[in-house]
Amino acid sequence: MQVELFGFDPAAGLVAGLDEAGRGPLAGPVFAAAVILDPARPIAGLNDSKKLTARRREELAARIKERALAWEIASASVAEIDDINILQAAMLAMRRACNALAAKPDQALVDGNRVPAALCCPAVALVKGDATQPAISAASILAKTARDAYCMELHARFPQYGFDQHKGYGTALHLERLALHGACEEHRRSFAPVRQTLLGNSHEVD
Template sequence: MVQDDLFGYPDVTCLAGIDEAGRGPLAGPVFAAAVILHPMRPIEGLADSKTLSANRREQLAALIRERAQAWCIACASVEEIDALNILQATLLAMRRACAGLAIRPDHVLVDGNQLPKGLPCPAQAIVKGDARVAEISAASILAKTARDADCLVLHRCYPDYGFDRHKGYGTALHLERLRLHGPCAAHRRSFAPVKRFFS
């Protein structure tokens, strides 16, 4: 992973990585995580969460929570997504995750090409950072596993929709269940496949 030069910030001693999970689904909150790794407690196998199996993500998430100097998982609600739009809600969740860190970082690296406003220190957006920066990889794993756990909660609350299987994404199964049952309270009304039920 590219990280030794901290992308042009060699004097940084406390670096946080931030990533999100759940921008694309039709239901549920969008999650974000911020992680400051411990230099003396390395974690082998960190990678973009999308390239890892569910079991491996869970194993690594446990190690991150155990070994990181600081970590925080936050979200923006369905109501906030519909009120703000998904991009602004995602940036809000990222800002909340950073604010929730027990240690204030010197610098923040954020996956993608946009930065949340109001971060407590200098920040840089890194395209495909979840595959390039260990801190962002760790954040992507925490955000993804938190969102997957939330989908299991949604499944228990709304078993007709199959959230345990499609995780809220607009799969054929999900769209079929939407046609059969209509949206539930967890659906994002501003997303086109759901919005048509309210027009």
């Protein structure tokens, strides 16, 4: 379902969709993607990544990378998250993705209620845009699949935490493993559950 947006001109040229993944987890970077879809090569089934199965997300991610006019994935590190806070880190990741696009967009649609500073083009924020704007949906899928892939790498490095199961979110399993093993280098120290664990636990995993 398309919606009319104040300040957005659908005839203005190339439109990039921007979204992020990983604001809520206790560990790992926050990822973002920017996508400029090709009207001549539509992609059926685009939707908010959270409403798709993991298998469907992977299928659509491959299709997006094949058919989009341009796409880019970027991230902000755990150190950056702890330094500037998760909201600003998410904005930073989206700015990096948008500004790195091979084709410069004329405008951007950003999921949420904020627009990152210093974008390479004018932008409009749209709450729940990942469910209504195909370009944002595509960005949400690329960001989510990239972060999930990173979490599988974390699982290979730190199997004791179960990153393959919870993808860094603060599930009962993750909190249990965090209490048992302490924090590793990929845990976000600025997040309360990690900080509380560190206060009560003198060991960390390198």
